[in-house]
Amino acid sequence: MRELSLNILDIAQNSVKAEASKVEIGILAENNLLTIYVSDNGKGMTKEFLASVTDPFTTTRTTRKVGMGIPLFKMAAESTGGSFSIESEVGKGTKTTASFVIDSIDRMPLGNVAETLTSLIMTSPQIDFKLIYRVDDREFIFDTAEFKTLLEGIPIESAEIINYLKEYLDDNIKIVNGGMDL
Amino acid sequence: MKTLADLNAIKERMRAQINNRAGVDDSKDIRVVVGMATCGIAAGARPVLNAFLEEVSKRNLTNVKVTQAGCLGMCKLEPMVEVFVPGKEKVTYVKLTADAAKQIVAEHIVNGNPVLKYVIGNE
Ligand SMILES: Nc1ncnc2c1ncn2[C@@H]1O[C@H](COP(=O)(O)OP(=O)(O)OP(=O)(O)O)[C@@H](O)[C@H]1O
Ligand SMILES: [Mg+2]
Numbered sequence: 001m002r003e004l005s006l007n008i009l010d011i012a013q014n015s016v017k018a019e020a021s022k023v024e025i026g027i028l029a030e031n032n033l034l035t036i037y038v039s040d041n042g043k044g045m046t047k048e049f050l051a052s053v054t055d056p057f058t059t060t061r062t063t064r065k066v067g068m069g070i071p072l073f074k075m076a077a078e079s080t081g082g083s084f085s086i087e088s089e090v091g092k093g094t095k096t097t098a099s100f101v102i103d104s105i106d107r108m109p110l111g112n113v114a115e116t117l118t119s120l121i122m123t124s125p126q127i128d129f130k131l132i133y134r135v136d137d138r139e140f141i142f143d144t145a146e147f148k149t150l151l152e153g154i155p156i157e158s159a160e161i162i163n164y165l166k167e168y169l170d171d172n173i174k175i176v177n178g179g180m181d182l
Numbered sequence: 183m184k185t186l187a188d189l190n191a192i193k194e195r196m197r198a199q200i201n202n203r204a205g206v207d208d209s210k211d212i213r214v215v216v217g218m219a220t221c222g223i224a225a226g227a228r229p230v231l232n233a234f235l236e237e238v239s240k241r242n243l244t245n246v247k248v249t250q251a252g253c254l255g256m257c258k259l260e261p262m263v264e265v266f267v268p269g270k271e272k273v274t275y276v277k278l279t280a281d282a283a284k285q286i287v288a289e290h291i292v293n294g295n296p297v298l299k300y301v302i303g304n305e
Binding site for chain 2: 001006009010013016017061063064067068069072112115116118119122123124150151152154157158159160161162163164167168171
């Protein structure tokens with residue numbers, strides 16, 4: 001993956017597949033550390049399954065025998081000198097967290113977070129997505145549950161709304177970035 | 183900077199559209215399904231998905247739904263997209279780019295002619 005925002009899209013797809021109704025994405029940068037988490041209230045994993053989930057040969061996909069999403073995310077973090085962890089409980093949900101050393105030459109740029117979010121909203125409009133985007137003490141929070149009440153019944157996945165959201169998210173992310181893209 | 187006023191204007195327009203579509207049978211909608219597993223995303227599914235959306239929005243096509251599926255089983259052929267036009271056989275496109283997605287909207291979705299060079303088996 002050339003952008004961490006693509007890993008985020010991919011890890012969030014695991015939550016979609018786990019039938020989550022709520023997915024929270026955190027992107028937090030502070031003291032040369034970029035921490036990214038995806039947490040969901042999906043069906044979770046058993047302890048045994050979780051123990052081997054960072055192994056590419058662990059997957060519940062039926063179309064192929066390898067699952068690459070988690071191993072790739074873990075590798076991307078660890079190659080920068082950062083860390084990776086995943087917590088899960090059956091029936092409760094899952095939280096996947098990766099930390100990246102920001103100035104490591106092996107760190108991929110964050111890339112287009114707005115497009116990752118709109119891709120998720122457009123294709124899984126029934127799920128409530130929350131983004132917490134923080135750089136130092138500047139923060140932007142976006143919650144589709146709140147946004148949907150603002151829409152008063154207009155489908156959030158309509159093309160015009162998604163286009164609006166893409167710009168709205170991008171504007172706010174830029175403000176939090178304060179002139180320096182992550 | 184996008185404001186709440188911008189959103190309200192869109193909402194007004196959309197309400198009119200939704201009223202116009204009241205009574206339209208949405209089982210007749212065209213569905214575009216993008217493969218969004220790791221293989222698809224790594225190969226470029228996100229720009230393809232967004233190109234579909236942009237083109238659908240630019241042309242104001244209200245009868246098109248863009249959704250996602252997991253791994254469609256042929257990772258080497260990603261980004262893959264399936265287009266379902268009601269009453270027609272499903273068309274599977276492979277190795278798409280954003281430009282190819284725009285062409286598919288223009289030729290297949292609007293005019294009903296699948297873009298053969300991207301159809302699986304022709305790649
Ligand atoms: N948030 C989650 N909730 C429940 N199960 C999960 C979650 N994330 C991962 N899993 C389980 O872990 C497995 C491995 O995940 P991983 O993302 O590495 O591969 P995959 O999703 O199977 O395939 P790929 O990511 O390559 O498309 C999944 O098949 C799924 O069973
Ligand atoms: Mg996955």
